[in-house]
Amino acid sequence: MLENIGLIEIFHSLGNREIATLFWLAIFLTWCLKIKEIRSSLPPLIYSIFATKLIIPIITLIVVITTGSLALHHYDLWSTNQFKIAVIWTLIIGMPTLGESIKIAQEKSTLTNNIRSTLGLSILVDFFINLYKFPLFIELVFVPTMALIAALIAISSNKSEYKAVKIFLEKTILLIVGVIICFQLYKIAYSFSEISNKNTILDFACPLFYMALETPLIWIFSLYVAYEEVFIKIKITSPISADHTGSFYVKFQIIKRFKTNIKSLNEWIKSTSSQNLESKEGIVKSLRASKINPS
Numbered sequence: 001m002l003e004n005i006g007l008i009e010i011f012h013s014l015g016n017r018e019i020a021t022l023f024w025l026a027i028f029l030t031w032c033l034k035i036k037e038i039r040s041s042l043p044p045l046i047y048s049i050f051a052t053k054l055i056i057p058i059i060t061l062i063v064v065i066t067t068g069s070l071a072l073h074h075y076d077l078w079s080t081n082q083f084k085i086a087v088i089w090t091l092i093i094g095m096p097t098l099g100e101s102i103k104i105a106q107e108k109s110t111l112t113n114n115i116r117s118t119l120g121l122s123i124l125v126d127f128f129i130n131l132y133k134f135p136l137f138i139e140l141v142f143v144p145t146m147a148l149i150a151a152l153i154a155i156s157s158n159k160s161e162y163k164a165v166k167i168f169l170e171k172t173i174l175l176i177v178g179v180i181i182c183f184q185l186y187k188i189a190y191s192f193s194e195i196s197n198k199n200t201i202l203d204f205a206c207p208l209f210y211m212a213l214e215t216p217l218i219w220i221f222s223l224y225v226a227y228e229e230v231f232i233k234i235k236i237t238s239p240i241s242a243d244h245t246g247s248f249y250v251k252f253q254i255i256k257r258f259k260t261n262i263k264s265l266n267e268w269i270k271s272t273s274s275q276n277l278e279s280k281e282g283i284v285k286s287l288r289a290s291k292i293n294p295s
Contacts, residue, residue, distance in 0.1 A: 018084055020139035024147075057098045057221050061214060065090055068213050078206070081199050085125075085206045093121045093207070094214055101218045105225035107266055114218055115211075122207035149173055226262045230254065230269045234283070250283050257287045264292045 032038045069086050072078030097118050103109035134142055153169045156162035231251060258265040268290040272283075 015133045016136045016139040017133050017143065019136060020143040023140065024144050057101070057217070058095060061094050061098060061217060062090065064213050064217060065094065065210055068209065072209070077202060079199070079202075082202055082206045085203060086210070089122065089125055089207050089210050093118060093125060094210065097121075097214065098218065098221065101221035102225050104218065104222035105229065105262060107263060111215070111219055111222070115215060118211050118214070119208075122211050125207050126204050146173070146176070222262065223260060226265055227251075227255065230265060233269060250280055253284055253287055257290065258292070261292060264290065267291070267293065 065086060069078050069082070072082075097114065100109055100114045100117075104111055104114065133139065149169050149172060153166055153173075156166035156169065231254075234250065235247075254265075258268070268286070271290075272286045
């Protein structure tokens with residue numbers, strides 16, 4: 001299967017927008033590497049990423065996306081044309097969205113909100129990749145211009161005095177994208193037979209497929225984070241952490257009690273006094289008295 005996915009085909013599948021993006025990204029990385037402070041900070045940064053638990057969700061996501069893509073390829077529903085979509089979606093949406101599992105675990109967000117935001121971002125990626133492509137020399141100006149506007153919006157969002165600038169920049173992006181979308185709709189209306197091919201449909205479907213693959217991962221990682229925080233608090237508070245058998249028993253009872261109910265788990269650990277966490281019996285008694293709320 002893998003021999004059918006050639007690097008030459010992947011490069012041929014790149015459009016002017018992807019080429020322009022890679023061109024400016026290469027220039028930016030080269031500029032960064034010329035700065036001594038940035039260059040010296042890279043090894044510790046890379047080590048910290050690979051030395052922490054952050055690498056586990058990232059590797060899991062890459063494995064899931066790769067496996068899903070190969071499964072689609074087996075049924076002739078994925079080709080080198082969709083490779084760039086897989087890479088862009090994973091880097092821009094997939095990996096950053098994994099961080100939402102921490103917010104879900106801490107009840108600062110919900111899985112439903114995550115699905116909505118990921119869906120919106122996936123649609124934006126669809127449009128970015130599949131919108132009308134300009135000639136290369138125009139794309140070399142268009143890509144950094146849009147990136148600069150997006151960066152200015154992000155910066156202005158943190159300061160209330162720049163609110164007017166933020167609104168203006170957002171309207172500017174909406175206007176540019178709106179004009180391109182209108183032109184794209186015009187092309188669809190008058191050249192539907194040329195556009196409505198299998199590759200175009202797969203290009204739009206792939207990000208949604210990847211989102212469906214990632215959603216269960218976010219749910220699983222949010223459960224892991226929620227229980228990990230509870231177990232850390234018990235380890236700090238309770239002397240039973242030194243007793244491996246007792247510690248395993250307590251963890252099993254907590255998971256058995258709350259299962260996938262993060263809300264009730266967080267309410268229990270917040271309402272339970274430190275005295276109740278000092279012994280196995282106190283923890284079990286506290287668990288029995290806890291309430292299970294709808295998740």
